[in-house]
Amino acid sequence: MIDPQVLERHGLKRDEYDRIVTCLGREPNLTELGIFSVMWSEHCSYKSSRVHLKTLPTEGPQVLQGPGENAGAVDIGGGLAAIFKIESHNHPSFIEPYQGAATGVGGIIRDIFTMGARPIALLNSLRFGSLDAPGTRRVLEGVVAGIAGYGNSIGIPTVGGEIVFEPCYAGNPLVNVFCLGIAPAADIIKGVASGVGNAVYYVGAKTGRDGIHGATMASAEFDDQSAEKRPAVQVGDPFMEKLLLEACLEVMKSDALIGIQDMGAAGLTCSTSEMGSRGGAGVEIDVALVPQRETGMTPYEIMLSESQERMLLVVKRGRESEVERIFDKWDLHAVRIGEVTADGRLRVKDRGTTVADIPNRALTDEAPLYRRPMSEPEYLKDARKLDVGALAPAPSPRLRDANAVLVRLLASPTIATKRWAYRQYDHMVRTNTINLPGLGAGVVRVKGTERALAMSVDGNGRYCYLDPRRGAMLAVAEAARNVACAGARPLGATNCLNFGNPERPAIMWQFAQAVEGIGAACRALGVPITGGNVSLYNETDGNAIYPTPVIGVVGLLEHADRVISGRFKESGDVVVLLGDGRGELGGSEYLKLVYDQVRGLPPALDLDRERAIERLVVELAEARLIRSADDCSDGGIAVTVAECCFDSGGMGVEISIDTTEISSDQPLNDAAALFGESASRVVLSVAAGNITRVLELAAAAGVPARVIGQTGGNRLRIATGGRMTIDMATDDAERAWSASIDSYFAKKIA
Amino acid sequence: MTFSVIVFPGSNCDEDAYHAAKDVLGEHAEYVWHKDTDLKGADVVILPGGFAHGDYLRTGAMARFSPIMREVQAFADRGGPVLGICNGFQILLEAGLLPGAMLRNRGLKFRCEQVHLRVEQIDTPFTSACRKGQVLQLPIAHGDGNYFAEPDVIARLEQNRQVIFRYTNAAGEVTDDANPNGSAAAIAGLCNEARNVVGLMPHPERACESILGSADGLLIFESAVQSVKSGALVARA
Numbered sequence: 001m002i003d004p005q006v007l008e009r010h011g012l013k014r015d016e017y018d019r020i021v022t023c024l025g026r027e028p029n030l031t032e033l034g035i036f037s038v039m040w041s042e043h044c045s046y047k048s049s050r051v052h053l054k055t056l057p058t059e060g061p062q063v064l065q066g067p068g069e070n071a072g073a074v075d076i077g078g079g080l081a082a083i084f085k086i087e088s089h090n091h092p093s094f095i096e097p098y099q100g101a102a103t104g105v106g107g108i109i110r111d112i113f114t115m116g117a118r119p120i121a122l123l124n125s126l127r128f129g130s131l132d133a134p135g136t137r138r139v140l141e142g143v144v145a146g147i148a149g150y151g152n153s154i155g156i157p158t159v160g161g162e163i164v165f166e167p168c169y170a171g172n173p174l175v176n177v178f179c180l181g182i183a184p185a186a187d188i189i190k191g192v193a194s195g196v197g198n199a200v201y202y203v204g205a206k207t208g209r210d211g212i213h214g215a216t217m218a219s220a221e222f223d224d225q226s227a228e229k230r231p232a233v234q235v236g237d238p239f240m241e242k243l244l245l246e247a248c249l250e251v252m253k254s255d256a257l258i259g260i261q262d263m264g265a266a267g268l269t270c271s272t273s274e275m276g277s278r279g280g281a282g283v284e285i286d287v288a289l290v291p292q293r294e295t296g297m298t299p300y301e302i303m304l305s306e307s308q309e310r311m312l313l314v315v316k317r318g319r320e321s322e323v324e325r326i327f328d329k330w331d332l333h334a335v336r337i338g339e340v341t342a343d344g345r346l347r348v349k350d351r352g353t354t355v356a357d358i359p360n361r362a363l364t365d366e367a368p369l370y371r372r373p374m375s376e377p378e379y380l381k382d383a384r385k386l387d388v389g390a391l392a393p394a395p396s397p398r399l400r401d402a403n404a405v406l407v408r409l410l411a412s413p414t415i416a417t418k419r420w421a422y423r424q425y426d427h428m429v430r431t432n433t434i435n436l437p438g439l440g441a442g443v444v445r446v447k448g449t450e451r452a453l454a455m456s457v458d459g460n461g462r463y464c465y466l467d468p469r470r471g472a473m474l475a476v477a478e479a480a481r482n483v484a485c486a487g488a489r490p491l492g493a494t495n496c497l498n499f500g501n502p503e504r505p506a507i508m509w510q511f512a513q514a515v516e517g518i519g520a521a522c523r524a525l526g527v528p529i530t531g532g533n534v535s536l537y538n539e540t541d542g543n544a545i546y547p548t549p550v551i552g553v554v555g556l557l558e559h560a561d562r563v564i565s566g567r568f569k570e571s572g573d574v575v576v577l578l579g580d581g582r583g584e585l586g587g588s589e590y591l592k593l594v595y596d597q598v599r600g601l602p603p604a605l606d607l608d609r610e611r612a613i614e615r616l617v618v619e620l621a622e623a624r625l626i627r628s629a630d631d632c633s634d635g636g637i638a639v640t641v642a643e644c645c646f647d648s649g650g651m652g653v654e655i656s657i658d659t660t661e662i663s664s665d666q667p668l669n670d671a672a673a674l675f676g677e678s679a680s681r682v683v684l685s686v687a688a689g690n691i692t693r694v695l696e697l698a699a700a701a702g703v704p705a706r707v708i709g710q711t712g713g714n715r716l717r718i719a720t721g722g723r724m725t726i727d728m729a730t731d732d733a734e735r736a737w738s739a740s741i742d743s744y745f746a747k748k749i750a
Numbered sequence: 751m752t753f754s755v756i757v758f759p760g761s762n763c764d765e766d767a768y769h770a771a772k773d774v775l776g777e778h779a780e781y782v783w784h785k786d787t788d789l790k791g792a793d794v795v796i797l798p799g800g801f802a803h804g805d806y807l808r809t810g811a812m813a814r815f816s817p818i819m820r821e822v823q824a825f826a827d828r829g830g831p832v833l834g835i836c837n838g839f840q841i842l843l844e845a846g847l848l849p850g851a852m853l854r855n856r857g858l859k860f861r862c863e864q865v866h867l868r869v870e871q872i873d874t875p876f877t878s879a880c881r882k883g884q885v886l887q888l889p890i891a892h893g894d895g896n897y898f899a900e901p902d903v904i905a906r907l908e909q910n911r912q913v914i915f916r917y918t919n920a921a922g923e924v925t926d927d928a929n930p931n932g933s934a935a936a937i938a939g940l941c942n943e944a945r946n947v948v949g950l951m952p953h954p955e956r957a958c959e960s961i962l963g964s965a966d967g968l969l970i971f972e973s974a975v976q977s978v979k980s981g982a983l984v985a986r987a
Contacts, residue, residue, distance in 0.1 A: 148860050149860075152801075152860055152862075152891070153762075153804070155763070155801075204948050239759070239803065239804025239805075240804075242760055242762070242804075243759055243760075330759065331759065407886065423861055423863050424860045425862060426860070426862045426955050428889050428891060428953070429763060429891065429956075429964055430766060431955065433962070434961050434962065435961070447769070447773075560961065
């Protein structure tokens with residue numbers, strides 16, 4: 001009865017089907033096939049990625065919860081835990097940008113409060129095609145409005161993030177959302193079902209036919225038929241989620257719960273089987289008891305629906321009425337749909353008749369695991385070649401002047417201010433936000449303590465395209481450095497791995513290389529991975545995105561009032577550069593803008609140096625010796641120093657940078673010195689009275705530190721090799737940077 | 751004295767108002783659930799920001815029917831000071847405690863940012879600690895803050911000095927650029943004829959500590975404290 005077309009529709013391979021038959025000892029019925037197909041989809045089973053993910057560092061004295069639960073947790077002192085995770089909602093956001101992004105936010109928030117934590121901050125990392133390409137603005141507007149619509153309604157501030165524009169994301173935008181919550185470390189709640197006879201409750205929105213096979217869709221490539229998959233995208237209801245959030249947190253305080261899990265990807269199927277599997281128990285439910293918003297739904301549809309804002313709870317025996325009362329207060333009705341059993345099976349009934357009966361472990365731990373073939377992609381042989389010394393003069397005569405290049409870089413949508421987006425996000429609700437979006441890491445204080453948490457999400461697809469291992473290391477380093485530049489000690493990380501089709505050896509190689517790089521950098525920088533998400537099959541018509549691991553890092557400030565940002569504060573302060581500029585232009589924004597090329601090797605990264613710099617910046621901030629710290633990345637030191645001047649009413653700066661290449665003693669050309677993107681560099685501003693102490697501490701830490709100039713005046717002046725190469729009014733530079741994205745929306749859309 | 755903060759399902763600035771009253775000002779604060787029928791000894795009632803009942807129909811349209819609103823109405827009728835912030839302002843409009851209505855922002859997008867507003871009148875329980883003409887910096891965060899009323903209503907509001915706050919630039923000048931949402935007459939906040947009910951779109955509770963970027967919002971809360979403690983509620987004058 002299960003013919004090849006049925007298998008194909010379910011995204012199952014023949015050998016996977018045979019494995020199902022072995023697990024069951026018989027042919028599955030259609031409901032069971034549907035259940036296997038979602039649980040064994042790439043999205044739920046991580047079947048291609050798991051062997052690699054196992055190599056990541058996940059432990060450390062600060063880690064309270066590593067991967068495997070709804071979210072990870074680190075100890076932030078005072079008996080509190082920071083609980084956080086990043087997740088992708090790429091595929092739904094391409095098909096239906098507003099709802100795709102909105103439900104992505106809803107999903108990650110549920111992951112956090114499911115652990116017993118009050119969510120207090122959101123970040124997002126977004127990637128789109130070129131801003132001037134047809135369709136990009138529509139997707140961007142929809143995604144940003146969807147994030148805003150959900151996050152603002154539920155009242156969790158969006159405190160930062162990144163937006164990158166690159167043609168490779170035109171058919172596969174990336175929407176990665178991060179949420180962080182706070183809970184007493186002793187009260188973390190897990191997604192387990194245990195205790196035979198304990199009641200299994202369903203609470204939240206009713207189940208509809210939306211999102212059926214969403215997990216399977218997220219595990220396939222796109223083609224020109226993809227728009228027809230719109231019914232597989234769910235619709236979000238942030239008000240329902242707000243009620244669930246408050247009611248669940250109230251129930252959790254009561255100690256009446258055994259476990260709880262949200263119904264995200266693969267809905268009721270995933271939550272029942274995973275909770276049972278984790279608790280070493282079975283779960284039996286009757287789908288006829290599940291609240292439904294449509295009539296005539298089959299057990300197959302009910303089990304596979306991905307309707308949003310639903311939770312599954314296992315309640316201690318005898319405490320049922322207490323739990324029901326709390327949900328009633330919030331006008332939510334908790335419905336008992338089944339109970340925990342001893343036999344380790346997921347048993348689904350429909351009005352008493354068994355319609356599916358599967359060992360939980362077959363769906364979870366025993367899902368297929370692939371060690372897919374890998375090979376280094378062909379394109380790299382050519383793409384890695386770059387001789388900066390041999391670069392011809394800029395093709396456009398206008399871009400041979402450094403001032404003009406700087407203005408163009410500042411206006412490049414990836415570098416320009418994203419105020420257009422973040423002012424649509426409520427970034428201040430909950431009155432904890434002490435570093436606003438656009439200033440580097442987002443920082444929230446932790447009320448009732450002296451502490452604050454800094455967080456940043458970063459990635460660089462271009463670097464990873466040219467060298468996935470190094471590019472992934474650079475992403476970890478940048479996220480950790482951004483957190484350190486707020487004065488926070490990095491504590492832990494979460495990763496969102498966005499790649500193409502893993503069945504292609506070149507993609508699988510990129511993936512494996514990137515995971516290796518993440519592991520190496522996380523180990524060296526002391527930020528274990530506590531969880532995350534993998535999104536594969538980001539391809540349209542056979543064209544994959546750049547390999548794009550996005551890393552979220554969370555760090556701790558012992559004293560919230562010692563937070564710093566990247567912006568210069570006072571005229572007359574000394575500007576210091578930590579780290580060395582080596583004029584590296586591989587994969588840079590400059591090379592893309594001026595030569596329209598993505599080539600070369602990404603900047604080198606010395607992890608010992610990186611760690612030393614991060615520690616030094618945290619130490620300096622903690623001792624109140626610096627007024628600002630800004631990570632030097634996209635667009636190099638010229639862009640960084642310009643941005644340090646912005647939002648300050650036009651304050652200027654005059655700096656002079658050395659152009660002697662450190663290793664070879666050769667002179668760098670001006671462009672490499674100004675716009676090269678060498679890693680592990682931080683620009684500080686320091687009150688004149690503290691400069692001696694800052695330089696002493698840098699020397700003690702083995703970190704190169706150079707005084708490169710002074711703030712003041714109203715012009716941005718940068719000399720390279722003793723000649724003034726940049727000289728413009730700060731206001732003019734700031735205008736290019738602040739007006740850019742709005743100007744794209746002012747244009748008529750072609 | 752007691753600040754009672756009404757909690758509707760979907761309120762999300764309730765904890766912020768509570769925190770400002772209790773932890774920053776050191777006064778007593780109570781949460782009052784929307785199904786309750788008792789204001790828990792309120793000296794001041796705050797309707798906080800958020801999206802009461804999801805605001806899927808029209809902002810504030812459902813919240814006005816919550817049981818507690820009868821008590822809020824009666825409290826206001828007795829001259830008790832009531833402050834509606836953002837969604838709370840929208841609810842006061844829907845409940846008829848203040849005149850006018852809110853439209854979608856003229857840019858059609860949600861806006862969250864710091865704005866400046868000028869204190870137009872100081873004879874209300876929420877502005878008595880301000881100077882007339884003082885420019886405050888407070889954040890806004892709304893999608894439907896474009897205040898609208900018929901011209902004759904606006905004229906009456908002006909004549910009765912019921913416009914309490916106007917959007918201005920940092921120098922205190924009303925300009926089109928400084929109006930973040932297109933509000934008629936740049937109105938950011940209003941009071942009723944009796945002057946004891948005040949609604950405003952900006953969030954004073956988000957600007958009560960300098961670490962948050964502005965402490966100007968404290969003036970609004972301190973005004974309420976002074977008004978209650980001095981027994982000189984302007985509304986009864």
